[in-house]
Amino acid sequence: MTAKRKPALVDGLIPFAVAAAVLGGGWQLLSWAVHSPALPPPLPAVWSFFTAFRHGMATHLAVSTMRVLLSIGWAFVLGVPLGLWLGRQPALDRLLAPLLYILYPLPKVAFLPVVIIILGVGDLSKVFLIGIIVFFQILVSARDAARAVPSQLVDSVRSLGASEWDIYRHVIIPGSLPDIFTALRISVGTAVSVLFLTETFVTERGIGYYLIDAWSRLAYKDLFGGIIGMGLLGLVLYVILDFVETSACPWRHL
Amino acid sequence: MQPNDAETNAMIRVHDLSVVYRQEDRPVAALDRVSFELDRGDSLCIIGPSGCGKTTLMYVLAGLLAPTAGSVEVGGQDPRRGRAATSLILQDYGLLPWKRVWDNVALGLQLRHYPPDEVARRTRTVLETMGLWEFRRAFPAALSGGQRQRVAIARSLATAPDVLLMDEPFSALDALTRENMQDLVRQIWQHDGLTMVLVTHSIEEAVFLGRHILVMSPRPGRPVAFIDNPEMTMDAYRQHPVFHQRCSAVRQLFYEQNGHTRAQAG
Ligand SMILES: Nc1ncnc2c1ncn2[C@@H]1O[C@H](COP(=O)(O)OP(=O)(O)OP(=O)(O)O)[C@@H](O)[C@H]1O
Ligand SMILES: [Mg+2]
Numbered sequence: 104m105t106a107k108r109k110p111a112l113v114d115g116l117i118p119f120a121v122a123a124a125v126l127g128g129g130w131q132l133l134s135w136a137v138h139s140p141a142l143p144p145p146l147p148a149v150w151s152f153f154t155a156f157r158h159g160m161a162t163h164l165a166v167s168t169m170r171v172l173l174s175i176g177w178a179f180v181l182g183v184p185l186g187l188w189l190g191r192q193p194a195l196d197r198l199l200a201p202l203l204y205i206l207y208p209l210p211k212v213a214f215l216p217v218v219i220i221i222l223g224v225g226d227l228s229k230v231f232l233i234g235i236i237v238f239f240q241i242l243v244s245a246r247d248a249a250r251a252v253p254s255q256l257v258d259s260v261r262s263l264g265a266s267e268w269d270i271y272r273h274v275i276i277p278g279s280l281p282d283i284f285t286a287l288r289i290s291v292g293t294a295v296s297v298l299f300l301t302e303t304f305v306t307e308r309g310i311g312y313y314l315i316d317a318w319s320r321l322a323y324k325d326l327f328g329g330i331i332g333m334g335l336l337g338l339v340l341y342v343i344l345d346f347v348e349t350s351a352c353p354w355r356h357l
Numbered sequence: 358m359q360p361n362d363a364e365t366n367a368m369i370r371v372h373d374l375s376v377v378y379r380q381e382d383r384p385v386a387a388l389d390r391v392s393f394e395l396d397r398g399d400s401l402c403i404i405g406p407s408g409c410g411k412t413t414l415m416y417v418l419a420g421l422l423a424p425t426a427g428s429v430e431v432g433g434q435d436p437r438r439g440r441a442a443t444s445l446i447l448q449d450y451g452l453l454p455w456k457r458v459w460d461n462v463a464l465g466l467q468l469r470h471y472p473p474d475e476v477a478r479r480t481r482t483v484l485e486t487m488g489l490w491e492f493r494r495a496f497p498a499a500l501s502g503g504q505r506q507r508v509a510i511a512r513s514l515a516t517a518p519d520v521l522l523m524d525e526p527f528s529a530l531d532a533l534t535r536e537n538m539q540d541l542v543r544q545i546w547q548h549d550g551l552t553m554v555l556v557t558h559s560i561e562e563a564v565f566l567g568r569h570i571l572v573m574s575p576r577p578g579r580p581v582a583f584i585d586n587p588e589m590t591m592d593a594y595r596q597h598p599v600f601h602q603r604c605s606a607v608r609q610l611f612y613e614q615n616g617h618t619r620a621q622a623g
Contacts, residue, residue: 259447262420
């Protein structure tokens with residue numbers, strides 16, 4: 104419990120340095136090999152990221168971040184309680200399983216045109232579409248996690264006089280937390296990919312739009328500057344998630 | 358303890374208890390007309406082949422499972438109504454991995470809505486008596502098997518129960534730790550005047566901790582023998598010739614039953 108794994112700041116930064124070196128090195132080699140304006144070397148791209156960041160890309164990134172957070176947010180708020188509850192209602196779960204398994208793998212992106220007709224071209228349709236995809240991932244993970252909590256833990260806490268809500272609070276929720284964090288990590292990846300797609304349609308804001316715009320102008324340095332921005336968006340979200348997970352699940356990090 | 362006898366001092370009364378599980382619409386009989394009574398402050402050890410319904414019986418006594426037929430009373434009431442003074446320790450401890458020792462032990466008190474300062478006071482007392490105070494901030498995963506078992510016992514004692522139900526509490530421990538824990542439980546039982554029911558696979562454990570020993574048949578479990586063991590309160594009972602005689606007697610009965618098991622399984 105104590106005297107174990109308390110990384111100093113420097114130790115914590117080493118993995119990021121490794122990531123930068125591997126990605127930068129690989130990128131550099133590849134751009135030498137391809138030798139085309141379509142794949143600029145990393146340093147000019149990083150440079151263009153910083154200049155673009157000061158000239159408008161920051162707003163695009165902020166808009167995109169907000170869309171991702173709102174989408175994951177509503178999916179989480181609905182998906183986790185519903186999933187945990189389903190996991191403890193075997194009869195209802197059996198009833199709803201086919202419905203869930205039809206809806207879950209369905210490529211919801213294909214419904215983008217319909218969603219746009221119903222919800223408009225604004226943020227609402229994007230947040231809805233990203234959220235609904237992530238929602239099913241979170242729902243299914245939360246349900247499976249709740250199901251996997253050993254029944255003996257439930258029984259022993261019940262024998263201490265626990266109500267149904269106590270069981271959720273002391274057993275089901277903490278027992279499912281690690282899996283829910285895994286689901287969230289996967290969701291971040293999914294959300295960022297879907298975000299890109301939704302932002303290539305009728306919009307003029309967001310990092311996806313920024314990329315497509317750079318592409319259509321054949322501004323490859325801007326394009327890769329934008330890709331760096333999108334990568335950083337994912338990185339920041341993952342780092343935040345890891346940090347929250349470590350403080351929320353201390354028993355997993357003995 | 359007497360089979361089928363209406364005594365006034367009985368803390369636990371089990372009459373013609375049968376439990377049938379439904380598994381994919383196929384009935385699985387786990388217990389078949391089990392009857393016994395156990396006096397207040399008495400102790401009963403239950404041994405029987407694997408799958409004969411011992412855990413099922415503990416679940417019924419703890420009120421976690423309804424009998425299919427028959428009746429059960431603990432402290433004069435139906436355990437299904439939730440009896441605060443019954444404590445249950447399950448086969449694999451049932452400690453919550455995500456709670457520190459202190460929180461695990463305090464949980465029973467919190468769930469029963471004791472005021473916070475009372476929770477703190479009682480938790481501290483029981484942790485200190487069990488020699489666990491210095492581990493109060495540890496997670497169960499960071500403890501040895503013996504320490505974890507102490508925590509499980511501490512948690513069930515924190516609410517000051519009068520009935521203690523234990524399902525193979527020491528099966529995961531090494532021989533020495535196991536004897537230590539048996540000594541501890543016997544001390545607590547004598548000191549606190551608990552009524553104790555303990556399920557075990559170990560004949561020595563049954564003879565050391567049970568003033569009465571109930572031998573069960575293979576599934577569906579029926580009582581096939583009740584053995585009185587009044588000498589178990591003697592000091593250094595493990596070294597006493599009576600202890601060894603009793604172990605042999607129980608072993609003989611037990612293996613008559615195991616013969617049945619093999620015949621049925623084979
Ligand atoms: N939830 C359940 N659903 C269906 N059958 C069950 C259930 N729980 C137990 N059983 C069956 O009931 C019988 C008795 O189970 P129980 O766990 O009470 O046995 P046990 O005596 O405690 O065994 P062991 O010594 O191995 O712990 C077993 O045959 C088991 O398969
Ligand atoms: Mg059992």
